[in-house]
Each structure stands twice: as C-alpha cells, then as structure tokens.
Amino acid sequence: MSRFLVVLGTTSHSGKSTLVAALCRLLSDCGYRVAPFKSQNMSHNSSGTENGSEIGIAQAVQAWAARTTPTEFMNPILLKPKGDRTSQVIVLGKPLADKSAEEYYRGIEGLKEVVDSSIKTLEEDYDYIVVEGAGGAAEINLFDRDIANIYVARYLKAPIILVGDIERGGVFASLFGTVKLLPDDIRPLVAGLVINKFRGDPAILGSGMKTLERLTGVPVLGVLPYLDLAIPSEDSVSLGDKKPGCAGEDIEIAVIRLSRISNFTDFEPLERCARVRYVSLSEPLGSPDAVIIPGTKNTISDLRELQETGMAGQIKDLQSRQNTPVLGICGGYQMLGKEIVDCGIEDTIGTVPGLGLLDATTRFDLYEKRTVQVQKPITGSGPILESIRGQEVKGYEIHMGLTFPGCEAAFGDDGAVSPSGLVIGTYLHGIFENDNFRNAFLDYLYQRKNLVRGPDSASKGGGFCALTDALKENLDMEPIWKMLGLSPSLDP
Numbered sequence: 001m002s003r004f005l006v007v008l009g010t011t012s013h014s015g016k017s018t019l020v021a022a023l024c025r026l027l028s029d030c031g032y033r034v035a036p037f038k039s040q041n042m043s044h045n046s047s048g049t050e051n052g053s054e055i056g057i058a059q060a061v062q063a064w065a066a067r068t069t070p071t072e073f074m075n076p077i078l079l080k081p082k083g084d085r086t087s088q089v090i091v092l093g094k095p096l097a098d099k100s101a102e103e104y105y106r107g108i109e110g111l112k113e114v115v116d117s118s119i120k121t122l123e124e125d126y127d128y129i130v131v132e133g134a135g136g137a138a139e140i141n142l143f144d145r146d147i148a149n150i151y152v153a154r155y156l157k158a159p160i161i162l163v164g165d166i167e168r169g170g171v172f173a174s175l176f177g178t179v180k181l182l183p184d185d186i187r188p189l190v191a192g193l194v195i196n197k198f199r200g201d202p203a204i205l206g207s208g209m210k211t212l213e214r215l216t217g218v219p220v221l222g223v224l225p226y227l228d229l230a231i232p233s234e235d236s237v238s239l240g241d242k243k244p245g246c247a248g249e250d251i252e253i254a255v256i257r258l259s260r261i262s263n264f265t266d267f268e269p270l271e272r273c274a275r276v277r278y279v280s281l282s283e284p285l286g287s288p289d290a291v292i293i294p295g296t297k298n299t300i301s302d303l304r305e306l307q308e309t310g311m312a313g314q315i316k317d318l319q320s321r322q323n324t325p326v327l328g329i330c331g332g333y334q335m336l337g338k339e340i341v342d343c344g345i346e347d348t349i350g351t352v353p354g355l356g357l358l359d360a361t362t363r364f365d366l367y368e369k370r371t372v373q374v375q376k377p378i379t380g381s382g383p384i385l386e387s388i389r390g391q392e393v394k395g396y397e398i399h400m401g402l403t404f405p406g407c408e409a410a411f412g413d414d415g416a417v418s419p420s421g422l423v424i425g426t427y428l429h430g431i432f433e434n435d436n437f438r439n440a441f442l443d444y445l446y447q448r449k450n451l452v453r454g455p456d457s458a459s460k461g462g463g464f465c466a467l468t469d470a471l472k473e474n475l476d477m478e479p480i481w482k483m484l485g486l487s488p489s490l491d492p
Contacts, residue, residue, distance in 0.1 A: 002123040003485055004158035006189075008133035008149055010174035014165040015196035015224065017058040020132045022467045024066035027128050027484070029468065035074060035126040036062030039115040040134055040148040042079040042087070044262045044297065048396035048429075053093020054078060054371045057265055058132070065464050068126075076118040077111055077147070079104070082260060082297045092118075095369045108145045115147055116155070128484065131156065138181035150186060159191040159483040162218075167197040167226065172208050179216045191483050192221040194475065199226045202474075222475035227467065251445050254279045254288035256311065256332075258302040263295045263398070266329055269432040273442055273453075281305055285314040289445045290325040293332030295429065299362075299401070300342055300352055303335045312355055319357060325384065325422045325444070326357060330399050333415065333425030334362040337403065357423045358416045359406035371398050374428065376411035378437070382421010384444045385410065388436045395428030403427070 005023065009016040020036055027034040036059050047060035053072035063070040072093030079087040082098065089096045089104060091114060122129055134148035143150050153160060162178060164171040175193050182190070193212065195205065202223040209220040251274040255267050259281070270276050279285060293315070296302040306312040318324045328336040337360035340352045354362075373396045378388050393411060403425075405416035415426035432438045446453045471477075481488045 006131040006160045008137035010164040010178045012135045014163045021062045021065040022471045023130045025464045028067045032127040034066045034128040038132040040077040048371045073118040073121045138178040160189045163194045195223045197226045252288040253290045255292045260297040281309040293328040295330035299331040328425040336425045362403045364401045380410040380417035388440045393434040395430040397427045
C-alpha cells in the first residue's frame with residue numbers, strides 16, 4: 001500500500017503546488033516511486049498526457065518532478081472556468097460538459113467515486129502519493145462538498161502540511177484561523193505549518209512562529225523564501241505576479257492578455273530570454289518586437305472583445321506598418337484566420353470574422369476536444385522558420401474546432417504561415433519549450449534590431465534541484481521524514 005502526505009493551503013496560490021513538486025522530487029531522489037495527486041483542480045492552464053487526456057499543468061509538472069509519466073488519475077477532475085459562471089468539467093481527462101457551480105455540485109457524489117478509484121489506481125504503481133488540496137482548506141461553506149480538501153483528507157487520514165503565503169499579508173492569522181476552522185476529525189491530522197514566499201530575514205518571524213505553535217499546537221516547519229524558478233505557473237492568478245523582467249530588455253514581446261486566457265505557461269520560457277509584457281485589452285499595444293495571441297477557453301467571445309476594444313485593429317496595423325511578427329497559439333491561431341464558423345458549440349450560431357492575417361477558416365461542429373501529444377516536422381518557410389526547416393518540434397494540442405488553412409502549413413499538417421512568413425499560427429502548446437523554435441524566433445527578433453543575444457536560460461523543469469535545495473535549507477526536515485515514515489538518514 002502507498003503512503004500519503006497531504007499539502008493543504010490557507011488560500012489559493014499559497015505555494016501548495018510548488019511544495020508538492022519539491023516533495024515529489026525529494027522522494028524520487030531517494031529512489032521511491034512517487035506520484036502527485038489533486039482530486040479536483042480549477043485551472044486555466046492544462047497539459048496533455050500520452051494517452052490524450054487533459055490534466056492541470058501543476059500535476060504534469062509535479063509528475064515531471066517525480067520522474068514519472070503524467071496520467072489522468074493524478075488529476076481526475078479538472079474545472080476550466082469560462083468566465084460566465086460556468087466551467088468546462090473534465091473527468092478523467094475527457095470533457096464532460098459545461099456546468100454552473102450549482103449543476104456541478106449536484107453531481108458531487110458521483111465524482112467522489114471517481115476520486116476514490118483514481119487513488120486506488122495510483123496505489124497499484126507508487127510507493128508514495130503526495131496530495132495537493134485546492135484553494136483554502138477552511139472554506140466552511142463547502143465542507144460537505146469539498147472533495148479537494150476535506151473529503152480527501154478524511155478519506156486518507158494522512159499527515160497534513162498546511163502552507164500560508166506571507167506575501168499576501170496576515171499569514172499568522174490565516175494559518176491560525178485555518179487550523180481552528182478545520183473539522184474536528186481533520187484538525188489533528190495537521191502535522192506541520194509552512195510560511196511561504198518570504199522576502200527578507202526569517203529571524204524577524206521568530207516570536208510570531210513560537211506564538212503560532214503555542215496557539216495551534218502544531219509545529220512551524222520553517223519559512224520558505226520567495227523563489228523565482230523555471231517551473232510553469234499553475235493558474236491565471238499567477239499573471240498578477242508577472243511584471244516585465246530585465247531579461248533581454250532590448251527585445252519586447254507583447255502577449256495579449258485575453259479575458260479567458262489559458263495556457264499562458266506557453267510563454268514562460270521566453271520570460272528568461274526577453275521582456276515579455278502581458279497586455280490587457282484596455283492598454284495601448286505600443287510597438288513591441290513581436291505579438292503573441294495566446295490560447296483561450298472561448299475563442300469567439302475573446303475574438304469579439306479583441307475587435308470591440310480596438311486591440312485587433314492595433315495588431316493588424318502594427319503588422320502591416322512594421323512587419324511585426326505575430327504568432328497565434330491554439331485559440332490565437334483560430335483568431336488569426338479569415339473567419340470562425342460556430343455551430344452552437346461555443347456561444348453563438350453563425351460566422352464571425354477573424355483578424356484575416358492568415359488564410360484559414362475554423363469550424364466548431366462538435367463538443368469534442370482534441371488532446372494529444374505530437375511531434376511535427378517544421379515545414380513552413382519565411383525568415384523565422386526557414387533556418388530550422390526540416391527539423392522537428394514537440395508539443396501538445398488541447399482544443400475544440402478544426403482549422404482549414406489555405407496557405408502554407410507551419411508544422412507538417414499543423415498550423416499556417418502567411419506569405420511573408422511573419423504571421424504564424426499553430427495548435428501546438430509548449431512550442432517555446434523547443435530550443436530550435438525558441439531560438440529561431442528570438443534570433444530573428446534580435447537580428448532585426450542588429451543586436452546580439454545573450455545566453456538562453458530557459459529550460460523545462462530546470463528549477464527542481466533548486467527547489468529541493470531550498471526545501472532542505474529552510475525547513476525542519478526531520479518531522480517531514482517522520483510524516484513519510486522514513487529515517488532522516490535517507491536524505492540524499
């Protein structure tokens with residue numbers, strides 16, 4: 001039988017996902033078979049598994065940290081908010097339906113069975129399962145239907161580490177309040193508290209931590225510093241933390257911050273190589289060196305907003321006047337075409353004009369999602385793709401609708417390239433994880449300005465070693481080893 005450790009948080013974005021990834025890597029370093037698990041995830045960012053299932057990006061990252069293959073059982077329920085009080089409900093990697101919260105909770109008992117069976121499936125293959133909760137663990141109005149925190153904790157009866165985010169303020173109150181509000185049978189399971197994202201000298205927290213331990217009866221395991229790691233972000237709440245960095249200040253890439261943006265993790269490899277600015281629809285676009293239109297949970301709604309706010313006009317004007325490269329990924333690719341025909345799958349019936357920067361038409365005919373990992377040849381031409389033509393790229397597709405290009409394909413049977421080669425559309429998420437494409441894209445932007453690129457520090461999963469080092473340096477590991485039923489002497 002597997003052993004379990006549960007990581008809950010006082011709030012969303014408290015650092016649960018990162019701590020789970022660190023624990024997964026730590027156990028993997030010790031030679032154990034370890035898997036992450038999150039029963040219900042609400043996220044705008046997702047990833048595809050080898051068998052074509054869709055799970056939250058955080059569980060895919062955690063699986064990579066554990067040196068194992070992501071599966072749908074690691075995140076059996078994924079909710080993708082659509083911005084209109086509904087979410088697409090994905091169960092065991094497949095889209096079930098768009099549901100309101102009320103509709104979703106009416107079927108919660110059946111979903112508990114999915115959670116139970118997923119845990120049992122993982123137990124067949126793994127020594128350890130590190131479980132992540134969702135949001136805040138003390139949502140007292142949801143206790144009877146909270147399958148991400150209370151239900152799983154009650155089902156497993158495993159030790160719990162509770163994480164609080166000091167950057168948002170009130171961390172002592174949030175940790176104390178969460179412990180005290182937990183149900184009577186769950187509270188004794190809390191075996192350690194962690195303060196996360198601290199900037200400064202942790203010594204100043206000493207008296208507060210001692211008082212917190214006395215008031216809760218739970219030891220504070222330590223204080224984790226704010227870490228800037230090369231690990232994909234979990235959700236769109238992370239966009240609030242993003243500021244244009246100093247990497248590659250000479251090159252600015254504008255990512256359009258759509259209202260229903262999804263999988264913005266596609267662009268995080270660029271953030272370590274260039275100045276990436278997430279531009280809301282109410283902001284002036286300016287004169288960036290490249291524009292990227294990202295994925296979206298509702299292509300037509302975001303396309304309409306793009307047009308109504310004037311952002312579509314700014315993008316087309318910039319491309320026509322300055323030959324600025326424009327890249328569209330997934331929903332962004334669909335928007336770049338001439339038109340989108342919706343047969344009632346998204347939010348309309350009829351034809352909506354696109355930006356017209358690519359000769360392509362998209363149709364939404366069926367409530368079916370294509371979710372697949374792919375490897376494609378680079379077949380497009382033009383100043384960006386020509387230098388790597390004939391090579392291959394890897395990525396994953398997660399989209400509804402089919403696009404029919406009338407121009408040159410970018411990657412085998414995927415995507416499209418304008419005659420100039422400067423407007424590119426593709427369904428491939430993770431395209432910038434490919435060194436060849438990322439370098440070709442950035443090299444062109446630098447060459448246009450007669451600049452020389454510095455070293456490229458982008459790498460998927462490159463932060464796992466730094467993450468485990470931070471864990472061991474800043475937390476009291478002995479209680480954690482005991483929670484896992486291991487001896488501290490196993491510390492690799």
